[in-house]
Amino acid sequence: MSNAPPADRPPPAGQRVVLVTGLSGAGKVSILRALEDLGFEAVDNPPLTLIEDLVADSASGPVRRLAVGVDARSRGFDALQVLRTLASLRRKPALRPELVYAWADEGVLLRRYTETRRRHPLAPNGLVIDGIVAEQALTAPLHEAADLVVDTTDLPLPALRRLVEDRYGEGGKAEESSGLSVSLRSFAFPAGLPRDADMVFDARFLRNPHYVSALKERTGLDPEVGAYVEADPDYPAFFVKLVELLSLLLPRFVQEGKKYVTIAIGCTGGQHRSVHIVEQLASKLTETGWRVTKTHRELARKGNLALNAPTLQTPPRTGASGATSVRSAQAQEA
Numbered sequence: 039m040s041n042a043p044p045a046d047r048p049p050p051a052g053q054r055v056v057l058v059t060g061l062s063g064a065g066k067v068s069i070l071r072a073l074e075d076l077g078f079e080a081v082d083n084p085p086l087t088l089i090e091d092l093v094a095d096s097a098s099g100p101v102r103r104l105a106v107g108v109d110a111r112s113r114g115f116d117a118l119q120v121l122r123t124l125a126s127l128r129r130k131p132a133l134r135p136e137l138v139y140a141w142a143d144e145g146v147l148l149r150r151y152t153e154t155r156r157r158h159p160l161a162p163n164g165l166v167i168d169g170i171v172a173e174q175a176l177t178a179p180l181h182e183a184a185d186l187v188v189d190t191t192d193l194p195l196p197a198l199r200r201l202v203e204d205r206y207g208e209g210g211k212a213e214e215s216s217g218l219s220v221s222l223r224s225f226a227f228p229a230g231l232p233r234d235a236d237m238v239f240d241a242r243f244l245r246n247p248h249y250v251s252a253l254k255e256r257t258g259l260d261p262e263v264g265a266y267v268e269a270d271p272d273y274p275a276f277f278v279k280l281v282e283l284l285s286l287l288l289p290r291f292v293q294e295g296k297k298y299v300t301i302a303i304g305c306t307g308g309q310h311r312s313v314h315i316v317e318q319l320a321s322k323l324t325e326t327g328w329r330v331t332k333t334h335r336e337l338a339r340k341g342n343l344a345l346n347a348p349t350l351q352t353p354p355r356t357g358a359s360g361a362t363s364v365r366s367a368q369a370q371e372a
Contacts, residue, residue: 068195117180140188142191219330225302
């Protein structure tokens with residue numbers, strides 16, 4: 039969809055170079071700071087023409103890992119030039135470059151700008167929404183090409199830091215993984231469909247634990263709730279067919295070169311049925327080798343952070359390379 043040059047994937051070993059980009063207010067600075075805490079040398083918004091020089095300087099010294107922030111504030115910013123630079127880095131066998139894109143939906147970005155009273159860099163004297171729309175269009179090729187897309191809409195900063203640590207910390211499993219990444223999300227239909235979902239499944243036909251007094255305040259993470267949901271006579275057939283459908287579709291997505299897929303499971307409250315199904319589906323998919331990230335949108339909005347620590351597994355060796363999309367991590371830029 040873009041006119042960017044082809045970007046060959048790097049070999050699994052070499053100096054790590056992470057380019058961090060995305061929408062203003064979506065958490066780019068927080069990602070850079072998290073990488074810096076992990077031992078990366080972090081440089082925010084250098085001129086694009088200096089990025090390769092920075093990488094060369096890093097390689098010649100004791101620092102073997104570099105994180106570079108690149109966005110609309112960068113001098114001479116051009117998304118296609120960023121991709122050309124990335125492609126050039128990927129042609130060097132001693133490097134392991136990656137592109138990370140931070141994103142959040144417009145409503146959340148507007149709220150963050152309102153709360154901090156900051157001006158948008160692309161609309162310093164105008165409406166914030168105009169700047170957001172302009173930046174979305176300007177960085178669209180980077181969103182499409184990213185190795186890691188971080189949707190910061192729903193989760194707090196600690197969850198984002200855990201995500202970065204899991205992927206880029208020493209010994210992280212994600213460091214050696216490649217291929218399609220599957221993001222599973224539970225949600226409540228009355229609160230709206232997840233805007234980034236590729237597939238949506240409705241679990242509202244199953245009997246609802248909400249109407250059982252002993253289960254009403256619990257969640258789909260509780261074994262008792264899970265047993266109640268699975269006792270529905272139609273649950274076994276539904277779950278088997280869901281797994282069969284994904285077993286057909288996911289390998290085809292890999293063949294097409296798709297980088298990530300987001301599968302949303304919804305119910306009325308996003309607390310019981312959808313949560314349990316996401317948990318069971320995550321277990322089933324990881325058993326068969328897929329790399330999975332699971333989040334529970336409504337539970338996260340109620341403040342239970344522990345529910346959203348990412349779970350990354352090595353995907354099957356199908357020969358396609360791809361990106362990880364980790365959805366839902368709310369982190370405001372400082």
